[in-house]
Amino acid sequence: MKTDTEIRLAGFKALAQALGTLDAERFVTLLLREPFDYTDWRKSLWENQDVESISTSAMEARREESAQ
Numbered sequence: 001m002k003t004d005t006e007i008r009l010a011g012f013k014a015l016a017q018a019l020g021t022l023d024a025e026r027f028v029t030l031l032l033r034e035p036f037d038y039t040d041w042r043k044s045l046w047e048n049q050d051v052e053s054i055s056t057s058a059m060e061a062r063r064e065e066s067a068q
Contacts, residue, residue: 015027
């Protein structure tokens with residue numbers, strides 16, 4: 001089982017890889033600044049989408065990212 005520190009580091013690395021360091025830091029700041037309920041956000045994140053369409057979108061985004 002990972003420690004809280006390991007999870008935080010892995011999470012920030014993933015954010016930095018996806019957004020770049022500056023935007024990852026900005027994202028974290030935005031989360032800390034605003035009241036945020038992850039559970040409510042998660043419930044509406046992919047509302048009205050099935051697993052297949054989410055997977056297809058993710059694969060397309062990965063292809064586009066690799067092409068750059």
